[in-house]
Amino acid sequence: MWEIRFSGFGGQGIVRCALITGKACSLYDDKFSTMTQSFGPEARGGACSSQLLVSDERIAYPYVTVPGVLIALSQEAYAKYEPELGDGGILIIEEELVKPTGDANRVRLFPVPATRFAEELGNRLFANLVVLGFFSAITKAVSADAMKKALPGLVPDRFLKVNMQAFDKGYDYGLKALEAEGKGSGASS
Amino acid sequence: MRKVAADPKGVDSGSHFMDGDHALAEGALAAGCRFFAGYPITPSTEVAERFAERCPHVGGLFIQMEDEIASIAALIGGAWGGQKVMTVTSGPGFSLMMENIGLAVMTETPMVICNVQRCGPSTGLPTLTAQQDMMQVRWGSQGDYRIIALSPDSPQECFDLAIEAFNLSETYRVPVFIMTDETVGHMHEKVVVPPAEQIEVLDRNWYTGPKEDYRPYDFTGNLPAPMVKAGDGYRFHTTGLTHDERGYPAGSVEVHKKLLDHLIGKIDNNVDKISKTEDSGLGDAEVVVISYGITSRIAAKAIADGRKAGIKVGAMRLITVWPLCENRIREIASKVKGIVVPEINMGQVVLEVERVVGGRCKVISVPHAGGAVHDPEVILDAIKEAVK
Numbered sequence: 001m002w003e004i005r006f007s008g009f010g011g012q013g014i015v016r017c018a019l020i021t022g023k024a025c026s027l028y029d030d031k032f033s034t035m036t037q038s039f040g041p042e043a044r045g046g047a048c049s050s051q052l053l054v055s056d057e058r059i060a061y062p063y064v065t066v067p068g069v070l071i072a073l074s075q076e077a078y079a080k081y082e083p084e085l086g087d088g089g090i091l092i093i094e095e096e097l098v099k100p101t102g103d104a105n106r107v108r109l110f111p112v113p114a115t116r117f118a119e120e121l122g123n124r125l126f127a128n129l130v131v132l133g134f135f136s137a138i139t140k141a142v143s144a145d146a147m148k149k150a151l152p153g154l155v156p157d158r159f160l161k162v163n164m165q166a167f168d169k170g171y172d173y174g175l176k177a178l179e180a181e182g183k184g185s186g187a188s189s
Numbered sequence: 190m191r192k193v194a195a196d197p198k199g200v201d202s203g204s205h206f207m208d209g210d211h212a213l214a215e216g217a218l219a220a221g222c223r224f225f226a227g228y229p230i231t232p233s234t235e236v237a238e239r240f241a242e243r244c245p246h247v248g249g250l251f252i253q254m255e256d257e258i259a260s261i262a263a264l265i266g267g268a269w270g271g272q273k274v275m276t277v278t279s280g281p282g283f284s285l286m287m288e289n290i291g292l293a294v295m296t297e298t299p300m301v302i303c304n305v306q307r308c309g310p311s312t313g314l315p316t317l318t319a320q321q322d323m324m325q326v327r328w329g330s331q332g333d334y335r336i337i338a339l340s341p342d343s344p345q346e347c348f349d350l351a352i353e354a355f356n357l358s359e360t361y362r363v364p365v366f367i368m369t370d371e372t373v374g375h376m377h378e379k380v381v382v383p384p385a386e387q388i389e390v391l392d393r394n395w396y397t398g399p400k401e402d403y404r405p406y407d408f409t410g411n412l413p414a415p416m417v418k419a420g421d422g423y424r425f426h427t428t429g430l431t432h433d434e435r436g437y438p439a440g441s442v443e444v445h446k447k448l449l450d451h452l453i454g455k456i457d458n459n460v461d462k463i464s465k466t467e468d469s470g471l472g473d474a475e476v477v478v479i480s481y482g483i484t485s486r487i488a489a490k491a492i493a494d495g496r497k498a499g500i501k502v503g504a505m506r507l508i509t510v511w512p513l514c515e516n517r518i519r520e521i522a523s524k525v526k527g528i529v530v531p532e533i534n535m536g537q538v539v540l541e542v543e544r545v546v547g548g549r550c551k552v553i554s555v556p557h558a559g560g561a562v563h564d565p566e567v568i569l570d571a572i573k574e575a576v577k
Binding site (some may be wrong): 037 | 204205206372375376377378379483486487489490493562565
């Protein structure tokens with residue numbers, strides 16, 4: 001069972017990230033997944049978090065208890081949710097938006113320059129797809145193939161291609177980060 | 190009643206990753222609902238959005254009304270015009286609907302009303318979950334009557350129960366309520382929509398006899414009279430006043446008793462056919478958790494933890510909350526030490542469970558003021574208390 005929390009502020013595509021991943025897992029990877037979300041009354045800018053459970057069996061309790069993966073795209077989200085991440089859990093952060101302050105050895109930290117990569121592709125709005133590609137490569141909780149199949153309908157048709165590119169960019173960077181971690185040099189170096 | 194396969198136009202067959210709200214709209218469309226009148230309110234708005242978006246493709250009609258009072262009025266008209274009809278609301282909108290819900294009950298008008306419950310009283314916590322309208326749905330309109338209320342625990346069940354709700358509504362000519370909550374409404378999971386030919390829907394029981402013999406009501410205390418479509422040439426009258434079987438006002442105590450015996454009897458005499466539960470681990474259970482909707486999935490964790498700790502605990506999930514399956518609960522109560530009833534309100538359905546159990550075993554209420562689901566630990570503590 002994967003317990004995953006996506007977090008950041010409203011407008012970053014946090015809920016969209018969880019939706020794409022949940023759709024990929026339940027429709028194309030043949031797993032069970034349950035996605036819940038919490039948000040304030042603001043349309044943009046408020047704290048935003050989405051929870052995703054992925055399992056081989058039917059899911060009863062629909063919330064994360066001890067998340068094994070935390071994706072934090074804002075400092076506020078990092079501060080709020082990092083303490084609940086399990087020991088040895090995977091922490092994915094947008095490296096320009098989040099400066100980690102916690103115990104660096106408690107979790108496996110994977111920073112990604114998602115905004116910069118997205119800007120290189122033409123628009124920072126693609127940053128969430130960079131993060132999803134990165135997340136998929138690091139965790140293997142979902143296959144890249146399933147993620148790409150899940151995109152149509154959840155991103156605008158005219159941006160489908162560039163979103164795929166953003167996903168690939170994050171995915172390749174994630175594989176490299178994993179390799180770097182394996183060599184003991186740390187993903188952030 | 191004629192069982193027919195669903196109209197393929199309204200059935201979006203295949204696997205989807207969707208939330209409970211969208212699944213409710215899809216279920217209604219699959220059931221043949223082609224008329225929706227409503228007023229948007231969080232957290233139910235997505236049902237209306239989905240229905241409205243699909244209307245042009247399936248040949249349906251969506252009207253945004255000026256308020257929820259008018260929404261039910263429009264449904265009554267739509268139903269007598271021959272359509273299967275639905276609306277959706279939450280919180281304050283449900284309160285506004287109450288008067289005309291009584292009119293729908295009195296005129297035996299089939300309709301489906303979804304309440305995606307949020308936290309009250311009043312505007313309360315508009316974006317957060319609750320199960321606080323469970324007694325309001327039963328008694329919210331004036332006078333004595335019966336309704337049917339279902340409570341789905343997942344997006345898939347939102348789809349399935351929407352179809353069931355329409356079928357029940359057509360069978361008993363009564364408003365049927367889908368009492369879901371913000372959590373299930375906004376939760377995304379896989380929803381499988383079967384091919385149209387595998388979805389069984391009930392066609393309205395249409396009257397086909399001679400025009401001069403038509404009567405809109407039949408006080409059988411059981412199944413109601415067939416209906417006609419306004420404008421098809423049948424003469425009929427209907428009113429919120431106490432009426433006879435022709436539908437005309439009849440202000441006598443005797444007729445009123447006959448009418449009420451029918452409105453109540455058609456539900457009470459069919460509880461076993463209407464009421465559905467999902468039971469697990471009842472065989473050896475010393476404690477049973479009775480819950481409904483999202484709370485049953487929270488209770489599932491407490492029950493699993495209880496079993497791990499060696500407690501013989503089972504579960505009864507009320508898929509149909511009203512009418513309550515009283516005989517089944519009595520049966521359980523005579524075999525167990527205690528019954529635990531968690532719900533996201535300060536104790537509503539538990540009052541009825543206590544009445545039904547009548548001292549046969551302990552009944553422990555696990556209330557929650559709303560805005561979130563229970564901590565499973567609190568339910569587990571109640572289970573431990575009940576088994577003592």
